[in-house]
Amino acid sequence: MERLAELRESQALTLRDLAERSGVDANTINQVELGHRKPRPSTLRKLARALEVDVEEFYTEPALAEKAEAPREAGQEERAPLWQDDPKRRLSPSTPRPPDFPFDAFEVARAAFAENGADTEEEEVSRELGQMFADALAGWPRQDLRAAYEWADHDVLKALANMPASEAREELMRAQVERFAASAALQALDRGPMLEAIGA
Numbered sequence: 001m002e003r004l005a006e007l008r009e010s011q012a013l014t015l016r017d018l019a020e021r022s023g024v025d026a027n028t029i030n031q032v033e034l035g036h037r038k039p040r041p042s043t044l045r046k047l048a049r050a051l052e053v054d055v056e057e058f059y060t061e062p063a064l065a066e067k068a069e070a071p072r073e074a075g076q077e078e079r080a081p082l083w084q085d086d087p088k089r090r091l092s093p094s095t096p097r098p099p100d101f102p103f104d105a106f107e108v109a110r111a112a113f114a115e116n117g118a119d120t121e122e123e124e125v126s127r128e129l130g131q132m133f134a135d136a137l138a139g140w141p142r143q144d145l146r147a148a149y150e151w152a153d154h155d156v157l158k159a160l161a162n163m164p165a166s167e168a169r170e171e172l173m174r175a176q177v178e179r180f181a182a183s184a185a186l187q188a189l190d191r192g193p194m195l196e197a198i199g200a
Contacts, residue, residue: 002160003058005033005176007051009157014149015183022050026187027130028123030180034173036113037122093150095143103136105181106174133181134188145185152179 008018008029019026024046031037039047041055048055109129116125137145152175159172 002033002035002172003060004029004047005156006160007053007057008033009160011051014153015179018047018050022046024050026183027126027180030176030183031122031126034176034180036126093147093154095147095150097151098140098144098147101137101148101178101181105133106177108132109177109180130180130184130187133184137181137185138188140185142186142189145182145189149179149182149186152176152182 008015013021015026015029018024018029022029024043028037028039028043029047032039032043044055044058048057051057112129112132113122113125140148155175156172156179159168159175
């Protein structure tokens with residue numbers, strides 16, 4: 001559900017911020033944004049209240065895509081991408097980019113969902129994937145994990161601003177999965193073994 005991600009990013013909220021506001025687990029929100037999980041009506045109501053929008057807003061066409069597709073009038077100056085217009089989006093994370101993950105998070109996630117097939121609950125795959133990422137990144141310093149999360153969040157904004165270009169779609173998916181991986185590892189540091197994703 002790309003519209004949910006767009007609404008969250010437009011308010012400069014991280015997954016954790018929205019989770020705290022709504023009471024919906026951050027992993028659940030991430031899987032809904034990735035399209036890996038269909039949200040329950042009660043979950044959508046909680047997210048809508050937290051974002052101060054109507055539930056119907058989740059099903060409208062993404063505003064960023066509309067702006068990207070709108071033709072320029074004659075003499076109209078070409079504007080910078082939306083993520084550069086907004087000061088909250090323009091600023092890069094204050095920390096340098098951390099080292100690359102020792103694995104391709106996107107390919108790991110794609111393989112995990114392909115291997116489990118349609119008969120497996122997406123929430124179950126998400127939990128297993130989160131635990132896998134947390135284990136693989138267990139030796140990383142907290143500051144590197146935090147930087148990885150912030151940079152992935154920044155890359156999500158850039159990809160959203162460039163939608164609906166086909167190459168931006170894969171960049172968006174990659175950035176969202178990397179953000180999920182960093183989030184899973186941070187949660188594991190904060191509270192020991194990852195808690196199961198709780199549906200709302």
